[in-house]
Amino acid sequence: MRARLTLLVAATTVLVxxxxxxxxxxxxxxxxxDRALSRADDVVQSIVPIAGTGDIDALRLSVSAQxxxxxVFLPDGSVLGAPAAPxxxxxxxxxxxxxxxVTTGEGQELVVPVLGAAGVTVIRTLVTDAELTRGVTRAWTTLAALGAALxxxxxxxxxxxxxxxxxxxxxxxxxxxxxxxxELTARADPTGPPELREVAGALNHLAGRIQDLLATERERVADLSHRLRTPLTALRLEAESLRDPEESARxxxxxxxxxRAVTAVIHQARRAGTTxxxxxxxxxxxxxxxxxxxAVLAEDTGRDVHQALPSVPVPVAVAADDLAxxxxxxxxxxxxxxxxxxxLSVTLTPRPAGGAILTVADSGPGFPSGAAAQRGASGGDSTGLGLDIARQVATTFEISPPSAGGAVVRLEIPGP
Known part of the structure; x- marks a missing residue:
């Protein structure tokens, strides 16, 4: 926009x-x-009175002094002054x-006849093109420099x-x-033209409104999570009352x-600050x-779980609760x-540039065409729900096509 405004002003200035x-x-x-012709005409007019008297000596002296x-072409055919043919x-x-x-190839020719006692005397002078344009080039250069400066x-x-x-x-x-x-605390400084000040005010109002809505939403999520603690406590008490120790522990x-998941939701919802x-x-x-x-649930449902994990720590730029x-x-x-x-299989591979690649695969029927990758969508045949939760911790989220057989979800997790 800055370049366009500059070009617009430049074009307007050039046209003006x-x-x-x-x-x-x-x-x-x-x-x-006109100045050169006027000067030549003045010279000729100063000679005309002398040519009318017929005094040759005075005429010769006047011509030589110009x-x-x-x-000067005399009636008898003789020529005074600058030699030239008629x-x-x-x-x-x-x-x-x-x-x-008369305009000639050399410039402007001025001819004035004078009637005397001996006949007609003709006075001629030639204003060359150089005389006609004297000072024009310098004036044009000055104007061009002035235009460029402007x-x-x-x-x-x-x-x-x-x-x-x-x-x-x-x-x-x-x-x-x-x-x-x-960064919901960011605000624009209302400066500039009135229209931009109005836009800045509208943006600040929108940011404040979003901040208020998110605060309200966080409170609702936190309140809902708190409500879940009561039935969870009752479930814990019921588990402790079971007669089978293994079942009770499970x-x-x-x-x-x-x-723990409910507690993590509460902490995340009421996390201090917006950044x-x-x-x-x-x-x-x-x-x-x-x-x-x-793996405990997998054993109960007859599933084989294969895991491929590195033997060294792999630091990633994700909170432990979020990754879990x-x-x-x-x-x-x-x-x-x-x-x-x-x-099913779970594979964790460190990335050379930092971070890790987490892959979860199963041998089920696979994803329905295009539906599983949508937020909250599930075809009921393979992994479909919860993908949005997994997507939040990854820089790259990939799902294998159904033709690959089964379902494969690959997450690239950033490094610290």
Whole structure:
């Protein structure tokens, strides 16, 4: 936009200068020609009275004293002054006895006949093209330099004006990008033209409204999570009352896992500040713990679980609770949407540039065409729910096509 404004002002300035400078340049040339012809005419008119007296000596002296070359053709055929042959203009003026101004290849020829006692005397002078255009080139150069200076000045003023207009727009763009990164405290400074100030005010109002809505939503989620604690406590008490110790421990462990998940939801919903904080965890430890948890259910449903984990810690730029929730969502979908006995695998591979690649695969019927990747969509045949939870921790989220057989979800997790 800045370049367009500058080009617009430059084009306008050039057009205005052309409208003024071109006629002015033509006028300068015309004035120079008129000045040269007027000077030559003054010289000729100063000789006319002397030529009318017939005094040859006085005429010769007057002609030789002039600053421009003058030729006088006497009635007897003799020539005074600058040597020149009689031109057609000289003969025509002598015949008609009237002054003429004729354009020739050398310039402008002025011829004035003078009637005397001995006959017609013709006075001739030639104003060359150099005399007609004397000073024109210098004047045109001056005008061109003036025009260029005015164009540069216009460009400078246009650039300053464009900066004054673009700066608030750039600030608005930066604030919108900060809002997109969940920096909801970002606000625009209402500066610039009235229209931009109005846009800045509207953007600030929108940011405040979004902040209020998110705060309300967080409170609702936190309240709902708190309400879940009561039935979870009752479930824990019921688990402790079971007679089978192994069954009691298993149900109690599941209840504890749900309680921890609810607590994590509360902490996340009421996390202080609106700017996301950078957290890290050991992906190897988290994935190993979650696979061990789901392995118990896999054994009960007759599923083979294959895991391929590195033997060293793999740090990733994701909170431990978020990574655990993502893996739980993927594994939960496998158990919910594939038949009992369907094998599954979990693979964690470190990335050379940092981070890791987490792959969850099963041998179920696979995804329905195009539906599973949509938020909240599930075809009921394979992993479909919870994908949005997994997508939040990944920089790249890929799902294999149905033709690959089964379902394969691949997440690229960023490094710290």
């Amino acid at each position: 200068l052309l409208a003024f400078l071109v006629p002015l340049a033509l006028l300068v040339r015309q004035v120079a020609a 600053s421009v070359p003058v030729t 031109t057609p203009a000289v003969r025509l003026a002598g015949a008609r006895r009237e002054a003429l101004t 164009v540069l000045l216009g460009l400078l003023v246009a650039d300053r004006l464009a900066r004054a207009i673009i700066a608030p727009i750039t600030e608005l763009s930066a604030v919108s990008h900060r809002l997109a990164r969940a 149900v109690a462990s599941a209840a504890d896992e749900v309680a 996301p904080t950078t957290a890290t965890c050991d992906a190897t430890e988290i994935v190993s713990a979650r696979v061990a948890f789901w 929730a993502a893996l739980d969502a993927l594994l939960g979908n496998v158990f919910a949407h594939t038949p009992d006995g369907t094998p």
